[in-house]
Amino acid sequence: MMASRHIFGTLQRRAFSASARQASKVAVLGGAGGIGQPLSLLMKLNPRVSELAVYDIKGAAGVAADIGHINTKSVVTGYQNDEKELDACLKGSEIVLIPAGVPRKPGMTRDDLFNTNASIVRDLAKAIAESAPDANILVISNPVNSTVPIVAEILKSKGIYNPKRLFGVTTLDVVRASRFISQHKSTDPADENITVIGGHSGATIVPLLSQSGYSLEGKDLDDYVYRVQFGGDEVVKAKDGAGSATLSMAMAGARFAESLLKAAQGQKGVVEPTFVDSPLYKDQGIDFFASRVELGPSGVEKIHDVGKITPKEQELLDVCLKDLKGNIAKGVKFVKENP
Ligand code: NAI
Numbered sequence: 001m002m003a004s005r006h007i008f009g010t011l012q013r014r015a016f017s018a019s020a021r022q023a024s025k026v027a028v029l030g031g032a033g034g035i036g037q038p039l040s041l042l043m044k045l046n047p048r049v050s051e052l053a054v055y056d057i058k059g060a061a062g063v064a065a066d067i068g069h070i071n072t073k074s075v076v077t078g079y080q081n082d083e084k085e086l087d088a089c090l091k092g093s094e095i096v097l098i099p100a101g102v103p104r105k106p107g108m109t110r111d112d113l114f115n116t117n118a119s120i121v122r123d124l125a126k127a128i129a130e131s132a133p134d135a136n137i138l139v140i141s142n143p144v145n146s147t148v149p150i151v152a153e154i155l156k157s158k159g160i161y162n163p164k165r166l167f168g169v170t171t172l173d174v175v176r177a178s179r180f181i182s183q184h185k186s187t188d189p190a191d192e193n194i195t196v197i198g199g200h201s202g203a204t205i206v207p208l209l210s211q212s213g214y215s216l217e218g219k220d221l222d223d224y225v226y227r228v229q230f231g232g233d234e235v236v237k238a239k240d241g242a243g244s245a246t247l248s249m250a251m252a253g254a255r256f257a258e259s260l261l262k263a264a265q266g267q268k269g270v271v272e273p274t275f276v277d278s279p280l281y282k283d284q285g286i287d288f289f290a291s292r293v294e295l296g297p298s299g300v301e302k303i304h305d306v307g308k309i310t311p312k313e314q315e316l317l318d319v320c321l322k323d324l325k326g327n328i329a330k331g332v333k334f335v336k337e338n339p
Contacts, residue, residue, distance in 0.1 A: 023050035024261055027093040027132070029086075029124050030100025031078075032059030034246035035140060035253065039099060042254035044070050048261040055079040055089040056100070083127070090131035094264065095257055097169075098124055101141035103244040104236050110143040110201040111327070118334045121147045125154035133160045136167065136260055136299055140253055144168040144200040145324055148275055148288055149331035157339065164299035167260075168275030170200045170290045171252035172245065176231040177207040180224060181214060196228065196273050197291045197306055198320040199327065205229045206316045208309055225316065263295035270295045271304070278303050286325050 026043050030036045031054035040054050044067045052074050054064045064078030079089035090096065101117035104110065121141050128137060128151075139148050148168040155161035173196040182189035198206040207228045209216060216224055227234075235245040256272055263270040275290040280303065292304040309317065 024048055024094045024264070025051040025053065025092050026095045026097065026257065027053040027055065027089050027135075028097045028099070029055045029089075030098060030141070032056035032063045033099055034103065034243050035099035035249045037063055038247055038250035039097060039253050040064075040067055040076075041070075042250055043097075043257065044068075044072055044074060044076060046074075046254070046258060046261070047072065048258070048265065049074045051092075052076045053079060053089040053093065055086055057081040086124075086127045087131045090128060090135070093132045093135045095138060095260060096128055096132060096135045097138045097140065097253055097257060099140040099249070099253065100124060103246075104142070104232075105241050105243075106237055108236070110232075111146075111330075113142050114146060114330065114334075117141050117143070117147060118150055118331070119338065121150050122154055122335065122338070125151040126158075129155055129158040129160055133158075134162075134165070136165045136264075138167050138169050138253065138256060138260075140169045140249065142201070143327060144170065144275060145204060145288070145327035146331035146334070149328045150335055152277065152288075153332055153335035157335070162299070163277035166277065167256070167299075168200060168288070168290065169253055169256050170196065170205075170273055170275050171256045172232075172249050173200060173205050173207070173228065174273055175248060175252050175255070177209075177228045180227050180231070181209065181212075184216075184220070184224065185214070195292055195307075197289070198317065199275060199288075199290060199324045201327070202229055202323070203316075204320045204323045204327070206313065206320050208307070208313055210310045210313060211307060221312065260295055260299075263301070264297050266297070276300055276303065280305065281321060284321060284325070286321060286328060288328055289324070 026049050028040050031040045043049050043052050054060045060078035060080045064076045068076040079085040101120045141147050177194035177196050178192035179189050182192050195208045198204045259270050259272045271292050271294050274293050278289040280289050294302040
């Protein structure tokens with residue numbers, strides 16, 4: 001009895017000292033926005049986070065003061081609209097989440113956001129290159145299919161591009177795909193984990209239902225695929241001009257950050273679909289692609305193949321690849337023309 005209590009105590013101390021060693025600073029750029037606020041809140045609730053840095057061009061101090069009263073251990077600091085502030089926010093960050101930028105209004109596609117968000121993301125990428133060159137960068141700002149290549153081009157131009165540390169956050173598509181099939185099949189959504197590949201907008205979002213053993217047919221399948229691809233529009237329409245998904249996106253962003261933290265802190269077998277610099281379709285001139293990615297202490301550990309898919313899923317993938325190529329090229333061209 002004594003011996004087992006002693007061992008338990010030792011294990012507890014080891015677990016404690018391991019987590020104490022693994023202190024992680026997380027920065028949220030655009031932290032006072034619709035996504036940024038709940039995302040910062042969820043990061044404050046995450047015991048793996050030791051320091052939370054909230055940056056925005058306005059409102060960050062208020063968000064940080066508010067969240068900072070929550071009785072978890074992490075220290076929260078707000079940083080506002082200034083190069084020096086951004087530098088201090090980024091310094092030492094292990095994870096940088098970027099939900100900065102404008103969201104959609106009814107009738108807009110994610111690509112319609114390009115003109116505004118491209119330069120916001122470009123400028124933030126330059127600051128990251130300067131102040132947190134080793135951080136994992138998690139891009140949420142849309143259009144993700146183009147903003148991720150923009151970040152890559154900026155980091156390349158600074159000579160510090162590490163493809164293993166750059167992620168487009170497509171987790172919301174996985175969350176929706178899992179929720180929607182559970183509604184259709186009356187299953188517990190917690191048990192569903194539908195793989196979604198491709199990119200993060202309309203036809204580039206390709207759910208692979210067959211890999212989870214489902215075989216919807218005809219209209220059922222078409223309706224399901226449409227809902228996953230255009231689920232964001234349901235929210236944009238319901239919010240009626242007040243923005244796009246913020247709360248579900250915050251949950252999805254926090255889930256992805258948590259997966260990276262788990263993997264960084266030594267957990268094996270952490271796999272999330274995410275939009276990364278990928279070898280899968282490089283021969284077709286497509287440098288970024290979302291597929292299941294195993295995460296590790298160095299970021300991307302292993303990029304999984306698409307795997308076995310049905311002829312219908314292949315059709316969706318063919319359309320996706322065509323769109324994706326254009327979206328990626330648009331991001332690359334933007335940086336060439338507006339370095
Ligand atoms: P929002 O307008 O509520 O918040 C954006 C925040 O960014 C604002 O607080 C604004 O002050 C800040 N901001 C603007 N320029 C900045 C800069 N240069 N530096 C720092 N902060 C800056 O928008 P919301 O709803 O939070 O959406 C943010 C982005 O996330 C949009 O581009 C939206 O399309 C995208 N999004 C992505 C999803 C995904 O699945 N990846 C899902 C939903 C939205």
